Amino acid sequence: MTGDARRVMEWLDTKESKSVVYVSFGSAGCMPPAQVMQLGMALASCRWPVVWVVKDADSMPDDVKKWFRESFDSNKCLVVRGWAPQVAILAHRAVGGFLTHCVTKPTENVLSAGKLNGSRADVEAEVGMEQVMKALERLMDLGDEGEQRRRKTQELKAKGNGALEKGGSSYMNLEKLIQSLVS
Template structure:
């Protein structure tokens, strides 16, 4: 499955009880009923295809996929038990679904050569520009920003991110999906020159796992996609949550309210992966505040400590005898017994 147990449970809960259809507006807060902990959401944070206002081909596909999932023998989940034990149990016992947690799968690729092949590059690891750049930075001093392979922000939003980063005074690596042009209106005038040596913009694809594992990385601004969350957890990096679409608002709740290894930047509106709005929904002041909160001070150290503890749990989970190693072994044995 593409998501973890917590968002799986939240999605099934919304489909079963439909609390979002019982409020008067998208801004009204509701609580997920019969959920292991109290989670509050608003209609504006719910995927459009769950609101059932208009049936589309996507809503039909989504409902068909969920029905197929229910009929299947079980679900394999890229997660580990220690990350979300209550919700793994809830999914199995309350919803009656067979499931196996086998992750984080990103930790199963340990050899440097394998990682080099994974990122599709022929260059050796120390030859990559961003890793060389990170090698010159102090431990936990750099903020890494990446919003996944599908999210596209408008130019005004990118402009606000740039100004927020500059105002925070923190060093950063920022992944953007913009080709280099002679005149770039999404960047403040003179920004790259002012940030020379302090900030690095990567255009297109970046070796995210390798960046997150670098000791210089002290915070991760993420769209809360499940793979990115697991990669952040596996690297022990605190996160600034900026959910955009899909199940990402549920994932934000897991990071900020339950695991308490993240700080929310304050997004309130679910959107499609392509942001067509011309105004920025998150302003520079909110970005500066979240970056400062995750990087500096006693609370930041407490968040970092919890993140480091989860990293150790994640690594133990995939080792022989760990929870994910054992669950994968149990799955293989169960499937072998069915064949017999």
């Protein structure tokens, strides 16, 4: 395990079960600085501990880098610049929610806007801090709706794991693929 991976796992070990929001937008695209700031303001002010993976943190403008350094209490929000051990993070007992990208059009716009315009610095944020806060509240909801969502997630996780086990659909399809390549 790398030093950064170990640091993340040790940080998670200090948190209560299902209390942490894991935020990662993967390698799907680069968020413009204005959008990073809106997301960051929501994460810095939310009531849950956060692990936030920021893929392109080092390529942000200097004022955004400075804002990162000054805005986050490392006990409440751990900012990881670059790669993080996503599978291990998601499997950790402390993680109670995962905020990530999806394939809907607004998110595609948010993640690709900087690429379309050539310069990411002049791109406005499409999703504001308030919208992110509402999404976090819904994600981490401890009421009946949140409990139903967590139960459904566990069912899907069990199905996914079953597909990977010997005799499962993914396992069998991989075996078929291998056999077709070696035959």
